[in-house]
Structure formats: structure tokens, C-alpha cells
Amino acid sequence: MARTIVNVPATARRGDIVTIKxxxxxxxxxxxxxxxxxxxxxxxxxxxxxxxYNGEEVFRAEFHPAVAANPxxxxxTIATQSGKLEFRWSGDNGFSAxxxxxxxxx
Amino acid sequence: xxxxxxxLLGAAAATAAAQAPAPxxxxxxxxxxxxxxxxxxxxxxxxxxxxxxxGEALWRAGAGASGKSCADCHGDAAKSMRGVAARFxxxxxxxRKLVDLDQRINLCRAQKQKAPAFPxxxxxxxxxxxxxxxxxxxxxxxxxxxxxxxxxxxxxxAAFRRRQGQLNLACAQCHDALAGEKLGGxxxxxxxxxxxxxYRLEWQGMGSLQRRLRNCMIGVRAEPYAYGAPExxxxxxxxxxxxxxxxxxxxxxxx
Numbered sequence: 001m002a003r004t005i006v007n008v009p010a011t012a013r014r015g016d017i018v019t020i021k022x023x024x025x026x027x028x029x030x031x032x033x034x035x036x037x038x039x040x041x042x043x044x045x046x047x048x049x050x051x052x053y054n055g056e057e058v059f060r061a062e063f064h065p066a067v068a069a070n071p072x073x074x075x076x077t078i079a080t081q082s083g084k085l086e087f088r089w090s091g092d093n094g095f096s097a098x099x100x101x102x103x104x105x106x
Numbered sequence: 107x108x109x110x111x112x113x114l115l116g117a118a119a120a121t122a123a124a125q126a127p128a129p130x131x132x133x134x135x136x137x138x139x140x141x142x143x144x145x146x147x148x149x150x151x152x153x154x155x156x157x158x159x160x161g162e163a164l165w166r167a168g169a170g171a172s173g174k175s176c177a178d179c180h181g182d183a184a185k186s187m188r189g190v191a192a193r194f195x196x197x198x199x200x201x202r203k204l205v206d207l208d209q210r211i212n213l214c215r216a217q218k219q220k221a222p223a224f225p226x227x228x229x230x231x232x233x234x235x236x237x238x239x240x241x242x243x244x245x246x247x248x249x250x251x252x253x254x255x256x257x258x259x260x261x262x263x264a265a266f267r268r269r270q271g272q273l274n275l276a277c278a279q280c281h282d283a284l285a286g287e288k289l290g291g292x293x294x295x296x297x298x299x300x301x302x303x304x305y306r307l308e309w310q311g312m313g314s315l316q317r318r319l320r321n322c323m324i325g326v327r328a329e330p331y332a333y334g335a336p337e338x339x340x341x342x343x344x345x346x347x348x349x350x351x352x353x354x355x356x357x358x359x360x361x
Contacts, residue, residue, distance in 0.1 A: 023153060025153075025156040
């Protein structure tokens, strides 16, 4: 499975806006490039990214061929309760990656 | 009076062009945009960390006929490998030749692990060298020049000053004399290899110093050497020696 690096503050106060960073290793091959023999290199990109907070979807992104390799997504959410943030990337050729992080809300 | 002042200014410019003196040496980091610097500084956003994590897994994984892992001999890399990457390339006294970090990794694989060498620029080799480099982050580059290595250092220095390629340019013409100026809108850095292997945004991936040198050679329309060629290692040796005392930034991010 692809390597992921997620960064979520370990603790937050209820109602705080917290910044979340999620990085995933992926080549993001656009499908527009030609190889050395002139043949088109088939597209291989991540199509979607979803973050859920205690099972509730809080952020979603759609990816397209112009997104760079090893995409980094930074977004924010409101700390409502202690629990788990789950991250899921999925894409071409059955690509799938998952990560999770815990947050304690006081 | 005016003429004399101009003369003096001219002389000052000529001395500055010869080589940037030690206190004025600046890492390529200083020439980057604020956003790119922030990307490198935060382990959560530095894409090079993806390779470092791969390298950590490789460090612990058994390989080759011996089934031994790097950790079986070297233990905890945070202790045993601290400062090691800052001393490469180095002169191997037993083999009587200069080896860079990638070659040293492959020597260990061949001699101790009985495993096939990683190909140049392979994901595995970059991952291990990034992981080793990470253990020396923030430490000063410390290149030793024992007596038998002196001609090799001089060969590297000569290569840095030698005009080459169809454009007939030497490394020093841009990176000593014109450092800080612009080339096609991009700043020309002083060519201190402080953060290799680097994550280069243009490459959309990780690459070694040799890949970067190859890049410049193609840029001046010279024929690049094969990966691992002694000419590259000598140039790497000279560049690291030239950057001695500067802090290692591996894995660095460059535009």
C-alpha cells in the first residue's frame, strides 16, 4: 500500500478550527505523456480523497490529471468531539490507501 | 577621484567573482520561495519524508542470501548513522578509491548482505540514502581529505572549472561568478549540495546529486557520464568539500 503521512493536532479545545494535512505517495501519471517509444503512457491518478471524522464525512476532494505527484491536501475542520479521523484515497488501477489519526477534544 | 573609485569597485567585483568566501556561502534553501522553504521545514508536508519512511522499512528488512538487515549490524540508525551521511563521499582506504553514499550502500549489500546492488536512481537506493541523510540533518558537512584523496579532490575542482559542452560553460562560471543572479527567471544558487537526495518539484520525485549534475551537463549540452562514473564522484567530493561546515538538510525540497 502507498505510503501516507497525515498530520492532525493530538489535542484541541471544543469548537477550535484545526488544520489537517494529508500527504500520499503517488506518481499521478497524467495520461497525456508519451514514452521513449512514442506510445502513450496510460493514465494513473488518484481520483478521490475523503476524510471522515467519527464516521461523518467532513472533507472530500476530486483529483484530475493536473494534480502533482505525491499530492498534499491541507484543510480544516471544527473539533467537535474526541475520536478518530479517517483518510481514504482511491484511484485508477484499483489504487487505494488509508490512514487514520486520533484527536482528543476537551 | 571618480575614476579611482570605479577602479576600486571593479577590483572588488573581480575578487568576489573568484569564489564566494566561507561566510557568504548560502544554501540553495536561501534562494527558495517562502512556500517552498515551509514545505521542506515541516515533516508533514515534505514529500521527501515518503522516501525516508520507505528507507526506514528497508533498514529493518532482511535482504540477500545472508538474510541480514542493515539494522542487524548497525542497530538503531538514529545513533549509529548520526553524522555518517555528512562525511560522504569519502576515501575508502581499503579499496583505495572514492565512494559516495549510494556506492557505500551497494558495497554493504554486495559484501555483507550478499544481495544484488540497487540500480542507480532506484526507489530503494534513494529511500535508503534519504533515510541515512535524515540521520545527519542539521549536522555540519565534514569531508576528510586524506593524502591519497588529494589528487581526486583536485580532479573534482578541475572538473568544476573546466569549460564543457556545446555552450562551452564551466560550472564555476554560473555557480561561482554569477551565483545570486538569474538564469531564465530562476535564481542561480551557489551549488552547495546540502540536501541530497532532494525532492525536486520539477522532477515530481526524489533524485540524487548525480541526477542533478547530469541535468546541468545536459543544460550546457555536454554528454553526461554514466551513473556512478568516477568523474561524478570526484565532482561530488569537491562540491561537498566546498560546502564543508554547512548544515545538511536531507531530505531537502528544491523547485
